[in-house]
Amino acid sequence: MPPRPPRPRxxxxxxxxxxxxxxxxxxxxxxxxxxxxxxEKDAPPSDSLARKAVRGVGxxxxxxxxxxxxxxxxxxxxxxxxxxxxxEDATAALDSEWSxxxxxxxxxxxxxxxxxxxxxGKAFAKMYIPVFGNDWKxxxxxxxxxxxxxxxxxxxxxxxxxxxxxxxxxxGHRVGKGAPFNDLDLxxxxxxxxxxxxxxxxxxxxxxxxxEVAGWASNPKSKEAACAGVAPLSTxxxxxxxxxxxxxxxxxxxxxxxxxxxxxxNGTVPPEKQARLLTLTTCHPRFSDKQRLIVHAIETKSYxxxxxxxxxxxxxx
Amino acid sequence: xxGWIWRHLPGPLFLRVIEAVVLVAGIVALLMFVxxxxxxxxxxxxxxxxx
Numbered sequence: 001m002p003p004r005p006p007r008p009r010x011x012x013x014x015x016x017x018x019x020x021x022x023x024x025x026x027x028x029x030x031x032x033x034x035x036x037x038x039x040e041k042d043a044p045p046s047d048s049l050a051r052k053a054v055r056g057v058g059x060x061x062x063x064x065x066x067x068x069x070x071x072x073x074x075x076x077x078x079x080x081x082x083x084x085x086x087x088e089d090a091t092a093a094l095d096s097e098w099s100x101x102x103x104x105x106x107x108x109x110x111x112x113x114x115x116x117x118x119x120x121g122k123a124f125a126k127m128y129i130p131v132f133g134n135d136w137k138x139x140x141x142x143x144x145x146x147x148x149x150x151x152x153x154x155x156x157x158x159x160x161x162x163x164x165x166x167x168x169x170x171x172g173h174r175v176g177k178g179a180p181f182n183d184l185d186l187x188x189x190x191x192x193x194x195x196x197x198x199x200x201x202x203x204x205x206x207x208x209x210x211x212e213v214a215g216w217a218s219n220p221k222s223k224e225a226a227c228a229g230v231a232p233l234s235t236x237x238x239x240x241x242x243x244x245x246x247x248x249x250x251x252x253x254x255x256x257x258x259x260x261x262x263x264x265x266n267g268t269v270p271p272e273k274q275a276r277l278l279t280l281t282t283c284h285p286r287f288s289d290k291q292r293l294i295v296h297a298i299e300t301k302s303y304x305x306x307x308x309x310x311x312x313x314x315x316x317x
Numbered sequence: 318x319x320g321w322i323w324r325h326l327p328g329p330l331f332l333r334v335i336e337a338v339v340l341v342a343g344i345v346a347l348l349m350f351v352x353x354x355x356x357x358x359x360x361x362x363x364x365x366x367x368x
Contacts, residue, residue, distance in 0.1 A: 070348055070349075078353075253367070281367055289365075
């Protein structure tokens with residue numbers, strides 16, 4: 001097929017010449033009107049008071065926004081750095097104290113333990129949560145003020161000491177300041193929390209959650225080795241402990257969660273019949289202090305401290 | 318504000334840039350080490366203890 005002849009192109013209409021419109025505006029005409037100056041003149045506009053005020057407010061708002069962003073950086077990252085140094089110092093002080101003074105080994109009878117001498121702001125124990133990884137370790141200091149908690153997890157004054165009957169209670173930050181308790185909500189029943197003092201290791205295990213209390217005996221989890229010695233306290237210790245479960249979320253005013261028998265302020269349980277509990281508290285939800293996240297655990301084992309010995313629980317997780 | 322500061326920094330351009338950086342660093346340090354530590358306990362973010 002022979003190529004088609006090109007179609008004739010439509011004839012362009014002759015270009016219409018638009019006559020140039022004479023610019024008859026007088027440049028000086030708008031001089032005292034700022035709004036029109038901007039694009040038409042090279043010289044910067046003279047700043048009226050209103051313009052200055054609007055710009056000032058805008059710059060102030062931008063500055064405030066930057067300050068707020070900077071505060072977030074401070075809260076989430078910088079406090080971690082500051083606290084890391086303090087935690088290191090506290091740990092170093094604790095290590096040198098432990099290595100310098102020789103102590104008599106703990107008595108064989110677990111009910112007769114020597115009391116630790118707790119000084120506010122000083123570390124007295126080390127804490128490990130193996131399921132968070134073997135780099136999760138903190139020195140626990142005495143006291144729970146802001147200053148103490150910057151160093152690390154803090155022991156509520158007047159609550160039990162490690163391994164004592166009653167409630168060994170620790171508070172820790174969830175965000176910033178080293179965030180020791182950031183992942184506390186991830187602890188499951190039977191997870192180990194190991195506490196080391198100068199003379200002893202104590203292994204605490206998280207109690208069954210409230211959803212697991214009913215039917216714990218038939219739950220296959222209760223047969224696991226990690227759950228030896230862990231059972232809902234209401235079944236082993238009676239109704240006084242009915243509200244003590246692995247995890248609870250409470251209002252900040254609920255100080256009774258760290259009572260010797262949690263939720264029992266006017267204790268009717270004599271000290272020698274009290275369970276050896278560990279309670280951890282932190283803020284909830286993350287980045288807020290509306291509520292508190294509480295984790296209860298019970299002591300299942302203890303070992304004397306010996307050179308080169310670490311409890312087998314430390315390798316869990 | 319920023320324009321006013323810039324106009325009042327003395328010296329040639331490169332010196333003014335250095336001055337501005339020093340000024341910003343100083344203000345950030347002031348916030349990080351003085352203002353924020355003071356303000357933080359007053360804000361409702363990080364209370365972890367029960368009463």
